[in-house]
Amino acid sequence: MTVADLVVGQLLGAGVKALFGVPGGGGNLDLIAAAGKAGLPFVLTSTETAGAIAAIAQAEVTGRPGACLTTLGPGAASVVNGVACAFLERAPMVVFTDSQSAPFDHQRIDHAALMAPITKSSHILRSDRVLEVLLPVLHTAVHGRPGPVHVDCPAGVAASTMTTMFDTAVFEFDEQAPTAADRSRLETLLAAARKPLLLVGLGARRPADAGAIRALCAARNIPAMVTYKAKGVVPDDHPWFAGVFTNATIEQPMIDECDLLIGVGLDPVELIARAWQRTQPIVYCGPWRVEDTHVPFAAQFVTDVAAAVTEIEVTIAPSEWDPGRVRGHLDGQRRQIDVSANGLSAQRVVKIAASRLAAAGRVTVDAGAHMFPATMLWPVSCPSGMLLSNGLSTMGFALPAAIGAALLERERPVIALTGDGGLLMCAGELLTAVREKLRVITIVFSDASLSLIEIKQQARRLEPAGVALGAIDWPALARSVGVRSWVVTTEAELDRAAGEALACEGPTLIEAKIDRSNYGATLRAVRG
Numbered sequence: 001m002t003v004a005d006l007v008v009g010q011l012l013g014a015g016v017k018a019l020f021g022v023p024g025g026g027g028n029l030d031l032i033a034a035a036g037k038a039g040l041p042f043v044l045t046s047t048e049t050a051g052a053i054a055a056i057a058q059a060e061v062t063g064r065p066g067a068c069l070t071t072l073g074p075g076a077a078s079v080v081n082g083v084a085c086a087f088l089e090r091a092p093m094v095v096f097t098d099s100q101s102a103p104f105d106h107q108r109i110d111h112a113a114l115m116a117p118i119t120k121s122s123h124i125l126r127s128d129r130v131l132e133v134l135l136p137v138l139h140t141a142v143h144g145r146p147g148p149v150h151v152d153c154p155a156g157v158a159a160s161t162m163t164t165m166f167d168t169a170v171f172e173f174d175e176q177a178p179t180a181a182d183r184s185r186l187e188t189l190l191a192a193a194r195k196p197l198l199l200v201g202l203g204a205r206r207p208a209d210a211g212a213i214r215a216l217c218a219a220r221n222i223p224a225m226v227t228y229k230a231k232g233v234v235p236d237d238h239p240w241f242a243g244v245f246t247n248a249t250i251e252q253p254m255i256d257e258c259d260l261l262i263g264v265g266l267d268p269v270e271l272i273a274r275a276w277q278r279t280q281p282i283v284y285c286g287p288w289r290v291e292d293t294h295v296p297f298a299a300q301f302v303t304d305v306a307a308a309v310t311e312i313e314v315t316i317a318p319s320e321w322d323p324g325r326v327r328g329h330l331d332g333q334r335r336q337i338d339v340s341a342n343g344l345s346a347q348r349v350v351k352i353a354a355s356r357l358a359a360a361g362r363v364t365v366d367a368g369a370h371m372f373p374a375t376m377l378w379p380v381s382c383p384s385g386m387l388l389s390n391g392l393s394t395m396g397f398a399l400p401a402a403i404g405a406a407l408l409e410r411e412r413p414v415i416a417l418t419g420d421g422g423l424l425m426c427a428g429e430l431l432t433a434v435r436e437k438l439r440v441i442t443i444v445f446s447d448a449s450l451s452l453i454e455i456k457q458q459a460r461r462l463e464p465a466g467v468a469l470g471a472i473d474w475p476a477l478a479r480s481v482g483v484r485s486w487v488v489t490t491e492a493e494l495d496r497a498a499g500e501a502l503a504c505e506g507p508t509l510i511e512a513k514i515d516r517s518n519y520g521a522t523l524r525a526v527r528g
């Protein structure tokens with residue numbers, strides 16, 4: 001048995017479903033060979049960051065670590081955005097980089113220093129201490145606030161034969177628990193609340209969390225808003241669903257009516273960079289303590305979410321909320337976002353595509369102006385049913401994330417909603433989807449512009465500059481790698497294309513040529 005065999009065995013044991021990346025010539029090759037022998041798929045991506053994002057998607061769906069590998073130097077540098085993404089999305093991931101054992105200058109950069117601000121920890125694999133390195137790596141990735149962990153693999157180590165099979169590795173980790181003071185503050189606030197409101201975030205996405213939260217809403221008549229990443233924890237059609245929460249303006253009327261905010265798994269990394277102006281007390285309950293935050297949590301109840309929520313259900317009295325009133329607020333938000341345009345609007349694209357495709361599979365969303373209608377109008381019914389980058393909010397996320405998710409359930413399609421600028425950053429992954437024969441339906445909001453930035457320029461009365469992309473023949477690009485495609489300019493064409501794409505076995509692409517003229521008003525409706 002080689003070190004690589006042991007590493008791969010540990011990854012499989014930890015629930016890793018695939019290894020993504022672009023190999024270099026060192027220990028990577030031994031890891032890939034060992035993965036092949038052990039039945040852990042290696043999935044070649046066009047860029048290292050796309051590989052990391054695919055791994056993040058798998059981690060978000062399974063709750064187990066994702067994994068990716070890169071070569072040394074340029075590979076390590078190229079994966080940085082993907083690792084930063086895992087860090088701010090709170091996604092457990094292991095990233096392996098090759099490294100030199102001898103002091104050659106060629107391709108040498110300090111990997112540990114590069115990774116330090118964007119990983120929970122960085123380690124060097126050693127042939128005499130494989131488990132002593134790997135067990136804490138896998139534990140650290142998922143423990144507390146999940147995130148990426150880096151492992152440098154010096155030349156020759158992965159290929160070396162194991163001499164000692166079992167090295168003694170005993171590790172102790174602090175378990176977080178609510179303090180007595182936090183518990184009593186929470187109880188006092190719960191006892192006084194007449195109209196509490198749940199703000200559900202990325203730390204509450206396990207199926208058990210969703211079950212407990214939905215039960216609390218129903219049993220105590222408590223409405224819930226969800227962050228982008230928590231879409232589906234309380235489904236859009238749930239009687240107590242109160243909309244999406246990002247600390248924006250459109251949520252204010254709903255918030256104004258409540259007297260206590262309960263942040264369930266609410267990690268402030270998901271909130272837009274805006275001072276906290278809510279006047280009600282806010283408490284936090286979640287699986288990790290939130291440090292250095294601008295949100296003034298009056299108490300932090302750090303424990304298992306499902307257990308904490310069930311405890312709240314027992315403690316709290318039925319609220320005074322009227323379900324019709326909550327529904328009224330939700331309808332109001334949906335009316336405000338529904339800004340029309342002369343041509344095909346992004347809103348109509350989302351609604352028509354969702355009516356055809358939302359029930360069929362998961363959806364991923366990229367960063368950009370199309371994200372507002374996508375997150376507010378695409379219905380989601382299960383946790384992690386919508387995957388997007390809302391901690392780092394990176395472009396180039398939707399397609400690689402769709403690939404990671406589609407590999408987990410090959411029979412279900414994954415719909416990737418992306419801007420044209422975002423897709424340009426990862427268009428090479430269309431070929432990855434073809435190679436892997438994945439049912440990924442990419443819908444491009446084609447507006448020849450970095451629209452979100454363009455409307456920010458407009459809001460500041462600046463001339464558009466540096467935002468025009470120019471025309472891309474998306475169907476031609478798709479065809480060149482074997483992706484079936486459609487270009488649509490009307491609602492009827494989109495409806496037909498979505499139906500046909502759903503019937504296809506492999507990857508497909510729909511270019512929706514949209515009228516972007518309503519994005520400015522859309523942004524104002526959401527963020528004021």
Ligand SMILES: Cc1ncc(C[n+]2csc(CCOP(=O)(O)OP(=O)(O)O)c2C)c(N)n1
Nearest residue numbers: 368369370394395419420421422450451452
């Ligand atoms: C990697 C990365 N670069 C830059 C940005 C800043 N940014 C956010 S949205 C956006 C424009 C996105 O354009 P596009 O993908 O076409 O979507 P649209 O806004 O047109 O819907 C930019 C440049 C980012 N979030 N991530």
Ligand SMILES: [Mg+2]
Nearest residue numbers: 419420449451
């Ligand atoms: Mg665009």
